[in-house]
């Protein structure tokens with residue numbers, strides 16, 4: 276099952292949305308079969324609307340590619356004007372001048388070279404590259420990004436959200452097909468269903484209890500290039516980040532959910548609290 280066709284008509288402002296609208300007009304009814312404009316995104320998602328997730332950032336590798344899309348490395352989230360949350364495996368071993376943080380809905384195709392806007396990279400001290408434990412990092416920007424809505428990391432109890440039947444929002448510029456390497460320029464969004472830890476451990480026996488959140492189903496998932504991006508819920512106070520995209524076996528395959536680093540887990544929460552409040 277795929278979701279997301281539902282709101283396709285609302286994307287009147289984007290190019291692809293215009294073609295979706297035209298396609299719907301021509302066919303007269305919402306079609307069930309995928310067409311080039313509604314085929315799988317993130318995996319199974321749709322274009323985000325401009326301004327829908329203002330806190331979403333692209334972590335760019337400055338040494339590669341000739342466009343923002345080519346330089347896109349990972350997702351990241353603005354959690355305050357000067358701090359950006361991402362995955363440890365996205366930045367481990369890298370130096371601030373090699374990377375830049377780009378905030379925006381569309382990744383441009385202009386060859387413009389950018390310079391780094393990163394002051395410091397803080398990888399979780401107990402990040403384990405072998406089994407991706409504590410797969411979170413914080414990036415401190417040289418200059419604050421003011422006037423942009425931020426997303427709040429969930430550092431308190433998240434258990435109310437971790438129930439069968441819940442779904443989270445996951446967004447990113449990662450590949451939209453698995454297997455495949457089709458990459459979008461417009462941010463993709465999808466609702467990904469929660470998968471209980473017990474079920475998730477059947478897929479991945481080595482999983483450490485409490486340290487991750489699993490989500491996804493056949494045809495719906497994050498994928499390569501989405502890492503570091505947020506797993507979100509919308510609360511009265513605004514968007515809240517429960518986890519960061521970390522890994523999975525393949526993408527969107529049956530019974531192999533996506534795995535997200537859980538922010539409220541003790542070591543991760545402590546790391547975010549102590550690092551982020553520094554200036």
Ligand code: ARG
Nearest residue numbers: 497499500501502522523533
């Ligand atoms: N490790 C990937 C990245 O660096 C993210 C993979 C997520 N996989 C998944 N099935 N949800 O972008």
